[in-house]
Amino acid sequence: xxxxxxxxxxxxxxxxxxxxxxxxxxxxxxxxxxxxxxxxxxxxxxxxxxxxxxxxxxxxxxxxxxxxxxxxxxxxxxxxxxxxxxxxxxxxxxxxxxxxxxxxxxxxxxxxxxxxxxxxxxxxxxxxxxxxxxxxxxxxxxxxxxxxxxxxxxxxxxxxxxxxxxxxxxxxxxxxxxxxxxxxxxxxxxxxxxxxxxxxxxxxxxxxxxxxxxxxxxxxxxxxxxxxxxxxxxxxxxxxxxxxxxxxxxxxxxxxxxxxxxxxxxx
Amino acid sequence: xxxxxxxxxxxxxxxxxxxxxxxxxxxxxxxxxxxxxxxxxxxxxxxxxxxxxxxxxxxxxxxxxxxxxxxxxxxxxxxxxxxxxxxxxxxxxxxxxxxxxxxxxxxxxxxxxxxxxxxxxxxxxxxxxxxxxxxxxxxxxxxxxxxxxxxxxxxxxxxxxxxxxxxxxxxxxxxxxxxxxxxxxxxxxxxxxxxxxxxxxxxxxxxxxxxxxxxxxxxxxxxxxxxxxxxxxxxxxxxxxxxxxxxxxxxxxxxxxxxxxxxxxxxxxxxxxxxxxxxxxxxxxxxxxxxxxxxxxxxxxxxxxxxxx
Ligand SMILES: Nc1ncnc2c1ncn2[C@@H]1O[C@H](COP(=O)(O)OP(=O)(O)OP(=O)(O)O)[C@@H](O)[C@H]1O
Ligand SMILES: [Mg+2]
Numbered sequence: 001x002x003x004x005x006x007x008x009x010x011x012x013x014x015x016x017x018x019x020x021x022x023x024x025x026x027x028x029x030x031x032x033x034x035x036x037x038x039x040x041x042x043x044x045x046x047x048x049x050x051x052x053x054x055x056x057x058x059x060x061x062x063x064x065x066x067x068x069x070x071x072x073x074x075x076x077x078x079x080x081x082x083x084x085x086x087x088x089x090x091x092x093x094x095x096x097x098x099x100x101x102x103x104x105x106x107x108x109x110x111x112x113x114x115x116x117x118x119x120x121x122x123x124x125x126x127x128x129x130x131x132x133x134x135x136x137x138x139x140x141x142x143x144x145x146x147x148x149x150x151x152x153x154x155x156x157x158x159x160x161x162x163x164x165x166x167x168x169x170x171x172x173x174x175x176x177x178x179x180x181x182x183x184x185x186x187x188x189x190x191x192x193x194x195x196x197x198x199x200x201x202x203x204x205x206x207x208x209x210x211x212x213x214x215x216x217x218x219x220x221x222x223x224x225x226x227x228x229x230x231x232x233x234x235x236x237x238x239x240x241x242x243x244x245x246x247x248x249x250x251x252x253x254x255x256x257x258x259x260x261x262x263x264x265x266x267x
Numbered sequence: 268x269x270x271x272x273x274x275x276x277x278x279x280x281x282x283x284x285x286x287x288x289x290x291x292x293x294x295x296x297x298x299x300x301x302x303x304x305x306x307x308x309x310x311x312x313x314x315x316x317x318x319x320x321x322x323x324x325x326x327x328x329x330x331x332x333x334x335x336x337x338x339x340x341x342x343x344x345x346x347x348x349x350x351x352x353x354x355x356x357x358x359x360x361x362x363x364x365x366x367x368x369x370x371x372x373x374x375x376x377x378x379x380x381x382x383x384x385x386x387x388x389x390x391x392x393x394x395x396x397x398x399x400x401x402x403x404x405x406x407x408x409x410x411x412x413x414x415x416x417x418x419x420x421x422x423x424x425x426x427x428x429x430x431x432x433x434x435x436x437x438x439x440x441x442x443x444x445x446x447x448x449x450x451x452x453x454x455x456x457x458x459x460x461x462x463x464x465x466x467x468x469x470x471x472x473x474x475x476x477x478x479x480x481x482x483x484x485x486x487x488x489x490x491x492x493x494x495x496x497x498x499x500x501x502x503x504x505x506x507x508x509x510x511x512x513x514x515x516x517x518x519x520x521x522x523x524x525x526x527x528x529x530x531x532x533x534x535x536x537x538x539x540x541x542x543x544x545x546x547x548x549x550x551x552x553x554x555x556x557x558x559x560x561x562x563x564x565x566x567x568x569x570x571x572x573x574x575x576x
Contacts, residue, residue, distance in 0.1 A: 015373025022370025026363075033358065101354035105415075108318045108348050109371035110340035266322050267280060267315075 019111035020119045027123025030093055038089070038127065039134065042081040046135045049077050050142040053199065064201055065232050070143045075226040076198030079160060081135045083218065086128035086161035087189060090120050090168035095175045103265055113259040117252070121165040128161025145229065152237065153228030159244045160221045166251040173258045173265070192218045202234045217247050268296040268331065270345075270423050270454040271317065276326035278312050278478075286312040288478040289326065294456055294471070296331075296422075299449045301465035301486075302458045304475035310458040311351055313475070314427050318348045331422060344372065347421035349412045351428050351458075357401035361392060361411060364400060365418050372419035379418070386414040389444070406437045413441075417448075424448070426457040430464060442468055497555035498538075500525045503548035510545040512538075526555070 031038040050070065058069035065072070097103040106116055139145060147153055171184050196218030202210050213219050220240035227233035233240070258264075273292040279285050286309045294300045304310050315321030317328055319339065328335045333342035355364050362383055369379035387393045390410040395403060403411060409429060416424060426445075430438045438461075445468065449455050459465055465472055466486065473483040505522040515538055517527040525547075527538060542549060 018373045018375055019371050022367055025370075026367050029363070097356070100356055101352070102356040102359075104320055104350065104354045105368055106371055107320055108343060108346070109368070109419075110343040110373070111371050112340070262322060266320060 015110070016112050016115045019109065020115040020122075023106070023111075023116065023119025024122045024126070027089070027093060027120065028126055031089055031123075031127050038085070039130070042085060042131050042135055043138055046077055046081060046138050047141075049073070050139060054142055067230055067232070068143070071145070071230065072201075072226075073199055074139045074143060074145060075229045076196075076222045078132055078135045078139065079157075079218075079222050079225045080193050080198055082128045082132045082157055082161050083164045083193065083221070084185065084189065085131040086124040087164040087168040087171075087185060089127040090124040090165045091172045091175070091181050091184075093123065094120055094169055094172035095178070095181050098172070098175075098265060099178075107265065114256060117166075117169060117255055117259060120169055121162060124165030124168060125158060125161040128165070129157060132157050132161075147229055148231035149228050151228075153225065156221065156224045156228055156241075156244075159241070159248065160225070163217070163221075163244055163248040163251065166248060166255055170251060170255050170258065173255070173263050176264070192216050195219075197222045197234060217243060220244060269329070270294045270296045270298065270331055271456065272327075272329045273313070273317075274327045276313065276316060276328060277324045278309070278316065278321065279324045286478050287316075287324075290475070290478070290480045292473055292480065292483065294423075294454060296454055297449075297452060298454055298471050299445075299469045300454075300456045301469035301472045302456060302475060303462065303465055303472060304458070305460075307477075308475045309478045310475060311427055314348070314350075314425055314456075314458065317425065318346055319343065344419070345422045347416035347419065347424045349409075349416045349424070349426040349429050351431070353408050353412070355400050355408075355411065355415070358399055360397055360399055361387065361403070362396040364411065365415055368415045369418045374419060382418045382420070383414075386417050389417075390414045406433050409433055410441075413444075421453070423454045423456070426455070428458055428460065430459065430461060438464075496531075497526055497528050499553050499555055500527060500542075500549045501551045503550045506547065510547065513541050515541060 054070035054073060058073070061069040063069065063072075094103075097106075136145065167184075171181065175181050195213060196216050197213070202213045202219065205213065214235075220235060220243045223233040223235050224237050224240035224244075227237045271292065271294040273290060275289040275291065276287055277285075277289050278287040290309075290313065292302075292313070302310050302313070312321055316323045317330065317335070319335065328342075330342040331345045333339075333345065335342045359367070365383035365387065366376070366379045369382055370376070374382065383396075384393070387396055390413055392403075392407060392410055392414060395407065400408065400411060409432075413426070413429065416426075429445075430441055433441065442464070445455060445457075457464075457468070470486055471484070472486050474481050499520070502523045502525060506519060506525065507522065509517065509519050509525075512527065514533065515527050515529065517525055520526050529535065529538060539549070
C-alpha cells in the first residue's frame with residue numbers, strides 16, 4: 001500500500017501551479033478541437049427548446065409568476081446546458097485519458113493530486129461557462145433577457161459547473177468502459193434536471209412532490225439562477241448557495257480520496 | 268550515489284497474482300543497466316512501481332535518495348519514463364504532447380517550448396511537430412515517447428522495451444542516441460527481450476524471472492561465468508553423418524555446418540586435433556551469436572543462480 005499523499009500547503013507552489021495551468025489548457029484545447037461535438041449541440045438543442053416549448057407551447061401556457069413562459073424557462077434551460085456540459089466535459093475527458101492511458105503522463109509527473117482534480121474541474125467550468133454564454137446569446141433571439149443580479153447569476157453558474165465537474169470526475173474515476181460514462185447522465189442527471197424546476201414552478205406540484213423535489217440539488221441551482229435573472233425563486237437563495245457549496249465540498253473530498261487511493265488508475 | 272535502490276519489493280495484484288517476490292535492485296548513478304526477463308517476469312511491474320503507476324504491496328524504493336513513500340514528488344522529478352505501450356493522446360499534436368508533459372513537471376511555457384524543440388530535433392521529429400500523434404509511424408511513436416521522457420531533463424531514464432517493433436536501422440540509431448545521453452551522465456535502465464541489445468549497451472544487468480531476481484551483476488563477469496561456448500564451423504566438404512568428436516559435444520546443423528560446444532576447461536587445439544583425425548577441413552568459424560541468450564534460457568529453465576548452469 002502506498003501512503004496517500006495528503007494535500008499539503010506545499011502542493012500550492014509555482015511548479016504545481018504550472019502543472020494545473022497545463023491541465024486547464026489541455027482541457028480547453030480538447031473541447032475546442034472537437035467543437036462540433038461540444039459547442040454546437042447546445043445551440044441546436046436549446047434553439048429547439050425555445051422554439052417548441054417557449055414559442056409554440058409557451059404561448060398557450062401564458063405566464064408563470066408574472067413572466068411569460070419563454071422567459072421563465074430560459075433560466076432553467078441555460079442552467080441545464082451548463083450542468084450537462086460541465087459534467088460531460090470532465091467525465092469524457094478524464095475517462096478517455098484513462099482509456100488511452102495518457103493519464104499516465106500526469107501520474108508519473110510530480111503534480112499533486114489536488115492540482116489534477118482542480119485542473120479538470122476548472123476545464124469543465126470553462127466549458128460550462130462558455131456554454132452558458134452561448135445559450136444565453138441564442139435565447140436573445142427568442143426573448144429579451146434582463147439580468148436582475150449579475151453577481152448571483154455568475155456565481156451560481158460557476159458554482160453549479162464546479163459541482164457537476166467534480167461529480168463528472170468521480171464518475172470517470174469509477175468508469176471502466178464507455179457505457180459507464182453515459183449511465184449517470186442518462187439515468188440520474190436528465191431526470192433530476194427535468195424534475196428540477198426547469199419547466200415549472202414547484203408550487204404547481206401536489207404537496208408530496210413539492211417536498212420530494214427539495215432533495216434534488218438541481219432544483220436549488222435552477223431556482224438560484226432564476227433569481228439571478230428574473231428575481232424570483234421557489235426557495236431561499238442563500239440556502240440554495242449553501243446546499244450547492246456543501247455538495248461540492250462533499251464531492252471534492254470524495255474525489256480527492258479516490259485520487260489518492262488511485263481508484264481505477266493505479267493497479 | 269545510487270540512482271535507484273530497491274529493497275524487498277513485493278507486488279500482489281488485486282486478483283491475487285504475486286508479480287514480485289521481494290526483489291532487491293541497485294543501480295548506481297551513470298550506469299547503463301539492463302533488466303532482462305521473459306514475458307510476464309515482472310519487469311513492467313517493477314518499473315510501474317518506481318514510476319507510481321502501480322501501487323506496491325511491500326518494500327522500499329528510492330530514487331537518487333528520495334524515498335517514494337516520503338518524498339514522492341522529488342523522486343518523480345528525477346525520472347523520465349518511456350513506457351512499453353503507447354500512452355499518449357493520439358489526437359494531440361506532437362509538439363503539444365511534449366509541451367504538456369513539460370508543464371506537468373512544472374516547466375513554464377517558454378522553457379517548455381525550447382525543450383520540446385530541442386528534443387524533437389534530436390529525435391528527428393521536428394518536421395512532424397504539427398502532426399497529430401496518430402499519424403506517426405510506429406517507430407516515430409517510439410521516438411516521440413523518448414523525446415517526451417527527456418523534456419524535463421531527468422537524471423534517470425527508464426525505457427520499457429524501447430526497441431520493440433523498431434527496424435534494425437532505427438534500433439541502431441536509438442542505441443547510439445542512448446549511448447550518447449548515457450555518456451552525458453544520464454543513468455539509463457532498460458528492459459528488453461532482445462538480449463543482444465543488453466549485451467551491446469549495458470555494463471550491468473539483472474535477470475528477473477517469475478518475480479525473482481536470479482542474477483544481478485556486471486555483464487563481463489556474467490559472460491565469464493559461461494561454462495560453454497558454442498562454435499559454428501563451416502566445413503569445406505559435405506559431411507553425411509556426425510563423426511565421433513570424443514570429448515566434444517557436437518551436432519550437424521546441415522551438411523556443411525557443424526556446431527560444437529566447447530567447455531571452459533577444454534581447448535580449441537584439442538577440437539581441431541579431433542577434426543583433423545576425421546579429415547574434416549574447416550573453412551571458417553564463428554562464435555554462436557547470443558551467448559547471453561543461451562545462458563538466459565538455461566538459467567530460466569533451471570530457475571537458479573548462473574554458477575549452477
Ligand atoms: N494490472 C494487472 N493486474 C493483474 N495482474 C497483472 C497486471 N499487470 C501485470 N500482471 C501480471 O503480473 C505479472 C508480471 O507482469 P509484467 O507486466 O510486470 O511482466 P513483464 O516482465 O513486463 O512482461 P513483458 O515482457 O511481457 O512485458 C504477469 O503474470 C502479469 O500477468
Ligand atoms: Mg513488460
